[in-house]
Amino acid sequence: xxxxxxxxxxxxxxxxxxxxxxxxxxxxxxxxxxxxxxxxxxxxxxxxxxxxxxxxxxxxxxxxxxxxxxxxxxxxxxxxxxxxxxxxxxxxxxxxxxxxxxxxxxxxxxxxxxxxxxxxxxxxxxxxxxxxxxxxxxxxxxxxxxxxxxxxxxxxxxxxxxxxxxxxxxxxxxxxxxxxxxxxxxxxxxxxxxxxxxxxxxxxxxxxxxxxxxxxxxxxxxxxxxxxxxxxxxxxxxxxxxxxxxxxxxxxxxxxxxxxx
Numbered sequence: 001x002x003x004x005x006x007x008x009x010x011x012x013x014x015x016x017x018x019x020x021x022x023x024x025x026x027x028x029x030x031x032x033x034x035x036x037x038x039x040x041x042x043x044x045x046x047x048x049x050x051x052x053x054x055x056x057x058x059x060x061x062x063x064x065x066x067x068x069x070x071x072x073x074x075x076x077x078x079x080x081x082x083x084x085x086x087x088x089x090x091x092x093x094x095x096x097x098x099x100x101x102x103x104x105x106x107x108x109x110x111x112x113x114x115x116x117x118x119x120x121x122x123x124x125x126x127x128x129x130x131x132x133x134x135x136x137x138x139x140x141x142x143x144x145x146x147x148x149x150x151x152x153x154x155x156x157x158x159x160x161x162x163x164x165x166x167x168x169x170x171x172x173x174x175x176x177x178x179x180x181x182x183x184x185x186x187x188x189x190x191x192x193x194x195x196x197x198x199x200x201x202x203x204x205x206x207x208x209x210x211x212x213x214x215x216x217x218x219x220x221x222x223x224x225x226x227x228x229x230x231x232x233x234x235x236x237x238x239x240x241x242x243x244x245x246x247x248x249x250x251x252x253x254x255x256x257x258x259x260x261x
Contacts, residue, residue: 072099075179078186083112086186090163096179098164098172104131108159108187115258116149116156117193118142119184120233121202122172128165133158138234142199145234149251150260157191159184161206177206188226195254196226200233218250229254 075095078086090107093099106123109132118134126136134142143153162172162180172180184207188196198204201213208221213230221228231250232243255261 072096075182078182081186083190086183086190090183093163093180093183096162096164096176098162098166098176098180101167102164103128105163106131106133106160106165107163108157109133110153110157111155112157112191114155114157114191115194116151116254117188117191117196118146118156118158118199119196119203119207120158120160120199122160122162123165124169125165133160134234137238141234141237145247145251148248149255157187157193159187161203171202172206177202181206188224193226195257196223196228197251197254198228198230200236204230217246218253220253227257 073094075093076089078089081089087107091105093105106127120133123133124136124138126139127133133139142158146153146156161177161184163183164180166172166176196207198207201211204210204213204216207223208228208230210216210221213232217231219230221230229250231247232240237244237247252261
C-alpha cells in the first residue's frame with residue numbers, strides 16, 4: 001500500500017469515528033490534484049497615467065537683419081553734370097566712410113541762380129534727420145543773419161563741405177572732405193555766385209587751403225574769380241554771443257559789395 005492509500009484509509013476511519021474530517025484545503029487540493037479556486041481581491045482600478053504634455057517648441061530667434069554697408073565707389077566725373085545729375089550722384093554716393101552712418105544726404109538748398117552763397121562744414125543731427133542744411137539752432141541764427149543782409153533764405157544758396165554727417169558732429173577728416181568737396185565745387189560752378197561767405201574754419205581750410213579763422217575773418221579772398229568772405233560759424237556765435245559784432249562787420253562788407261547798403 002502506498003502513501004496515498006494510507007491517507008485515504010485514515011480519513012475514512014476519522015470520519016467514521018467522529019463524523020468530521022479536518023483537512024487543510026491546501027493539503028486536500030494537492031492531494032486531489034484540484035486547483036485552489038479563490039475569489040479575486042477587489043482592488044480599485046489604477047488611475048490612468050496622465051498623458052505626457054506635448055513638448056514646448058521654442059522658436060529659434062530670427063537672425064537680426066543688418067543693413068548691408070554700401071559698397072564704396074569713387075565719385076564719377078562731375079564736370080559736365082547738371083543739377084539733377086549732380087543731386088542724384090550725391091544721393092547715391094558711397095565714396096567715403098560717412099555713407100554707412102548717415103540718415104540722409106544733405107545736398108544743399110536755396111536758389112540755384114543767386115549772387116550769394118553760404119558754405120558750412122557739414123550736417124549735424126538735425127540736418128541729417130531732415131536732409132536740409134542749417135535747420136537746427138545754428139540754422140535759425142544763420143536765417144537771421146541772412147535776413148539782416150536784406151535777403152530771404154530762399155534767395156541764397158546754402159551748402160556744406162561734406163554732404164553726410166560726421167558721427168558725433170565732429171569735424172570731417174581730411175580724407176572725407178577731400179573725397180566730397182568735388183560735389184561742392186560743381187555746385188559753385190552751377191550757381192555762379194558773386195560772393196561766397198565761408199562759415200568757420202572748416203570751409204576756409206578745405207576750399208581755400210588756409211587756416212586761422214580768427215585771423216583771416218573779415219578779409220576778402222578769391223576763388224576762381226568769385227569774392228570770398230570768411231567769418232565765424234553760427235554755432236560759434238551761439239557759444240560766444242560777443243562775436244556777433246565781428247560777424248556783422250564781415251557781413252556788411254558783403255552787403256556793400258552786392259549793393260545792399
